[in-house]
Amino acid sequence: MAEITLRVNGVERSLSLDTRVSLLDLLREHLGLTGSKKGCDHGQCGACTVLIDGRRANACLALAVACDGLEITTVEGLADGEELHPLQAAFVECDAFQCGYCTPGQLCSAAGMLREPGPSAVTGDLTEDPALTAEEIRERMSGNLCRCGAYVNIVAAVHRVAAERAREVAGR
Amino acid sequence: MREFEYARARDGREAVALCEPGARYLGGGTNLVDLMRLGVETPARLVDVSRLPYDRIEAAPSGGGARIGAAVRNSDLAAHPVIRRRYPMLARAVLSGGSGQVRNMATVGGNLLQRTRCPYFQDVSKPCNKRHPGDGCPAIEGDHRNLAIIGHSDACVATHPSDMAVALAALDARVHVIGPGGERVVPMPGLHRLPGAEPGRDTVLEPGELITAIELPAPPPGRSVYRKVRERASFAFALVSVAALLGVDSAGVVRHCKIALGGVAHVPWRAARAEGALLGRTAGPDAYAAAADAELALARPLPRNAYKVTLARNLIVATLTELAP
Numbered sequence: 001m002a003e004i005t006l007r008v009n010g011v012e013r014s015l016s017l018d019t020r021v022s023l024l025d026l027l028r029e030h031l032g033l034t035g036s037k038k039g040c041d042h043g044q045c046g047a048c049t050v051l052i053d054g055r056r057a058n059a060c061l062a063l064a065v066a067c068d069g070l071e072i073t074t075v076e077g078l079a080d081g082e083e084l085h086p087l088q089a090a091f092v093e094c095d096a097f098q099c100g101y102c103t104p105g106q107l108c109s110a111a112g113m114l115r116e117p118g119p120s121a122v123t124g125d126l127t128e129d130p131a132l133t134a135e136e137i138r139e140r141m142s143g144n145l146c147r148c149g150a151y152v153n154i155v156a157a158v159h160r161v162a163a164e165r166a167r168e169v170a171g172r
Numbered sequence: 173m174r175e176f177e178y179a180r181a182r183d184g185r186e187a188v189a190l191c192e193p194g195a196r197y198l199g200g201g202t203n204l205v206d207l208m209r210l211g212v213e214t215p216a217r218l219v220d221v222s223r224l225p226y227d228r229i230e231a232a233p234s235g236g237g238a239r240i241g242a243a244v245r246n247s248d249l250a251a252h253p254v255i256r257r258r259y260p261m262l263a264r265a266v267l268s269g270g271s272g273q274v275r276n277m278a279t280v281g282g283n284l285l286q287r288t289r290c291p292y293f294q295d296v297s298k299p300c301n302k303r304h305p306g307d308g309c310p311a312i313e314g315d316h317r318n319l320a321i322i323g324h325s326d327a328c329v330a331t332h333p334s335d336m337a338v339a340l341a342a343l344d345a346r347v348h349v350i351g352p353g354g355e356r357v358v359p360m361p362g363l364h365r366l367p368g369a370e371p372g373r374d375t376v377l378e379p380g381e382l383i384t385a386i387e388l389p390a391p392p393p394g395r396s397v398y399r400k401v402r403e404r405a406s407f408a409f410a411l412v413s414v415a416a417l418l419g420v421d422s423a424g425v426v427r428h429c430k431i432a433l434g435g436v437a438h439v440p441w442r443a444a445r446a447e448g449a450l451l452g453r454t455a456g457p458d459a460y461a462a463a464a465d466a467e468l469a470l471a472r473p474l475p476r477n478a479y480k481v482t483l484a485r486n487l488i489v490a491t492l493t494e495l496a497p
Contacts, residue, residue: 002178019178019218022205042206043274044407055247055276061205062277065178066198066220113272118251121267121406126256142406143271 004068008033009077015064023067024048024059027074035075035104039145046144049105049112050074056112058143075104078111086161087111094157098148109144110158114165116140132162173208177217181224184350184384190219191380197221199243199282202274207287211296212303222279226384229255237390242281242348242383246270246336249280259388261396261415265339268400271407281383283336284347284363288374288438290319290330301327302371309371312474318411321473321480323437328371329474332364332439333409339398341440342415342432345388351381361432364439371438392428394419399491400434401483410435412484418495420455426496427451431467436484443467446488455496457489464488 005014008031015030024041027033027050039047041060048059051073078085087110090096097103114132122139123130130136137158138151146154181187191197194216198204201222207213226241231254238254249255250266270278292298292310299307311319311329319329337360345360363375377383396417402408412435419428429450431443446467453459464485471481 019176020173041209043202043271046271046273049273052276056273057277058202058273061200061202061274063178063198063201063205063218066180066201066222068180109273112276116247116251116272119256119263119267121264123267126260126263127253139406140272143273 002065002068004065006067006070006072008072009074017064019063019065021064022060023050023052023062023064023072026064026067027059027072033074033076036108037101037104039102039105044145045102045105046109047102047105049109049144051108051112054112054115056109073108075107078107085111086164087157090157090160091154094153094160096153096157097146097150102144102146102148106141106144106146106154109141110161113137113140113158114162131166132159134159137162174211174214176208176215178220179217180220184224184226184382187219187221187224187382188350188352188380190217191382192217193379195219197285197382199279199285200245200277201282202270202278203282203286207294210294212294221281221382226281231258232390235390238388240280240386240388242279242385244280246275246278246280246283247272249336250275258391259339259343259396261398261417262336262339262343262388264398265335265413265415268398268413269335280336280386283334284340284383284386285375285377286334288330288332288364288367291315293330302330302367305370305372315476316474317476318409318435319474319477320437321471321477321484322433322441322468323366323439323470324472325367325369325371327369328367328438330367330371330438331409331435332374332437333435334440335398335400335410335413335434337364337440338413338432338434339415340386340388341442342417342430343388343391344430345386347383348385348387349377349381350384351378353378357387361440361442367438374438392417392419392430394428395495396430397491397495399487399494401487412436412480412487414484414487414491416488416491416495418455418492420496424454424456426453426455426459431463431488431492433467433484433488436471436480443488445470455492457493460489460492461485463492
């Protein structure tokens with residue numbers, strides 16, 4: 001057993017846990033935050049994606065005990081009260097899901113991705129921070145599977161928010 | 173998952189002291205935690221080294237080398253301006269591995285020490301010489317389509333899946349290690365080992381040894397790139413990959429050449445024969461094909477992965493042609 005304290009969606013939580021518990025099981029089974037989903041439990045599907053200290057990560061591959069002292073944001077923590085996160089609003093507007101099982105992971109992954117600097121595997125010039133085209137988004141979101149195949153609308157939703165952010169930055 | 177103790181080290185010395193027999197170091201956990209869940213790895217203790225002060229990238233002034241802390245996350249390595257400018261082959265290799273989430277979690281040291289593996293190794297219901305010496309290798313008779321074509325043995329045909337390690341092997345990286353016996357430096361290639369009769373050992377590291385940093389010499393003059401062929405466009409291991417640097421003088425003669433292959437062996441495979449065949453020759457597709465053939469003369473493909481020899485040849489030629497037509 002291990003004693004850990006971490007902040008989840010802004011709330012400090014102290015727990016006594018078996019060392020084998022993953023961050024995903026901590027969230028779902030111990031804290032009742034069932035937004036983060038268990039798909040493959042091997043880091044391959046992305047349904048469990050959360051933000052750890054602001055960076056997207058597979059909660060199934062993180063041991064809860066190794067997250068002691070860290071800040072976790074789940075899909076439940078994306079919205080500002082009743083106001084949806086821009087990505088959530090865009091997913092609704094673009095019809096970016098069917099069954100919805102992958103959606104929490106898609107949302108957290110996209111939220112983290114929009115803050116990640118630098119090139120991707122499909123960027124031509126490595127020295128540039130490229131614009132988030134549909135091709136860039138598809139590559140950067142490749143850690144999130146959607147078995148319904150809603151990818152076209154997921155890319156559209158993420159692209160909409162990425163383009164809004166780029167316009168905001170350009171307008172400053 | 174088997175029960176284990178968890179300990180977080182405050183510095184390298186404490187980590188080494190905590191890493192008693194049966195213990196394993198934990199970095200990002202993207203491979204180790206998965207293998208523990210599968211029952212393949214059963215450490216009695218995890219020593220968490222992910223928060224050790226090995227989290228910096230230090231670059232020498234322009235024209236020099238760089239030193240990468242072992243706890244640097246893969247995503248931070250690939251996004252670093254100096255790595256992108258000075259070692260494009262390395263940045264591209266890292267970006268082609270895993271997913272955005274995995275790269276945020278995975279450390280540089282852990283990437284090197286992920287297990288050399290195959291689907292049978294990961295399935296504890298199947299025999300595997302890497303897990304239990306002497307049990308046999310079902311991959312040799314079974315599904316080895318994606319497995320090794322070079323340097324393998326009768327005991328094991330698994331491949332090392334890292335993309336980053338292929339670039340590091342091409343760049344003559346030096347791996348700094350601390351352990352119960354003190355500090356030492358292990359060159360790349362040379363960190364990973366071929367399976368021989370001891371496929372359970374992926375690297376030359378001794379029990380308790382901990383990677384603290386990767387040192388990169390100044391890159392030789394020339395252009396470099398990493399190209400990876402896989403079964404889908406993203407988030408898949410290489411069938412074959414090539415890390416290549418080519419420096420050609422004004423007369424068109426190859427003066428600098430570094431080539432390493434991924435997806436073909438138990439180790440990131442430095443293509444020394446190909447390099448030897450190219451140095452001093454006039455650059456061009458014919459020379460590239462001859463160099464590829466020189467290297468791949470060593471290949472001993474299995475019945476269902478001979479395609480990789482052709483793929484490796486074509487990929488070497490295409491990659492070098494991209495660098496210097």
